[in-house]
Amino acid sequence: MGVKQVVKGNFATAVAAKLARVDVVPAYPITPSTLFPEQISTYIANGEMDAELLLTESEHSAMSAAIGASASGARVVTATASQGLKLMSEMLFIASGMRLPIVTAVGNRALSAPINIWCDHQDTIAERDSGCLQFYAENNQDALDLMVIAFRVSENHRVLLPSLVGLDAFVLTHTMEGVDVPLQEEVDSFLPPYKPVYRLDVKNPMTFGSFSTPAHYTEFKYQQWNAMKNAEKVIDEVFSEFYNKFGRKHKKVNEYRTDDADIIFLTMGSMSGTARASIDALREKGIKAGAAKLTVFRPFPFDEVKKLSGKTKILAVLDRNISFGFGGAVFSEVAGALVNEKEKPILIDFILGLGGRDVTQEDFYKMADLSETAIEKGGPDDMVNWINLNDAEVQ
């Protein structure tokens, strides 16, 4: 058993990095993730951590340094958010293509413009196609656990892809919660040292980041596709091992009161707790609602979402992001996953909680109303619905 501590989300990810015995931490500070490199710096200064902290001149450089360090066989972690993740974007695709298992904690924050520092999933959602695994934490315990899990999954030789671990800006990054911090020996027995397939080594020279013509490029992309497919299975194996070791159960899709539900709300991140409280209140009013939390967005959990869709009359997808000209990104993935299913529920998309606007129980009651209307009418009036817009005149 670990030690119970009351900590902020950024501390949870930093202590996870320490427990993972990372070798290199290239970092550039950005709100709301700055506490991560600060905490790492404190650990190193106190002699509690034997790692190289590289303070780079930008996030692009931080991810570039992470790529170099990871290629040399080091275990590498960094943290960023929002505009910082955008500046890393070019290098994320390269980290994935070079098959480097770098883990990045992302304090999920809105993108400019207008500039906003609060919670929103747009930053990681916009990296959907980068070839990074994507995990989303509901609370600070999740943030710690998913970091440790991300190293195990990313470094598996059937996977070897980078991971993004999302934790909601401020709602988690700066909020104190009770977290079970595992003991070093527990993490050591769960997470062995990283063993690269190939590594940069002057004694055994190899070319990393090589050139590829049309003759082979497709095969390299197919290789990444296979790795992401393999991750589906590896994540289940690692979740199961994690449960056996630490007693905390993580699932790609966590269901709550879904078995006899007419309406299921699919959520990601910290709003999942609000969802469960709202379900209890809706049930008391006689509305058969259930909730499901998506912990893994990449690889997308097709099987779990298909199974979930078979349990309900309407599947309401909550998106803390917006793809202009379509709708929410989680909604489009869910719709895509169900496209060939013979029996499928009504699908409805709710856009909410952007730029740190609170997601409240009132929002859930409103969404339940709209969902019930959609059931009565056999379909929603609007596929994409903006929830809790204020009454300002929008020019």
Next chain:
Amino acid sequence: MEKAEKVTMGAVITTPGSALDYKTGSWRTLKPVLTEEKCKFCNICWQFCPDSAIEPADAKAKKPIKIDYDYCKGCGICVHECPFDALKMVTEEK
């Protein structure tokens, strides 16, 4: 298209110094052709070739320059520089 021997993890090339194995001459649409009797062994073309795709001439042995078509990309610099009109560009036939 050529068959890949092995699509390695992350496109790592495990054998150093393997660039010679990659024949870049196929990028060419025009190629320089030498009229041997016009070559005066001056090696100006060899000095200017940006791809080291010309073997130098040997004046003592009366051996003219030789173009390495495995790597020549057909830029035409040698043709432009030759003071004796010994080189001309012709369309590549495949």
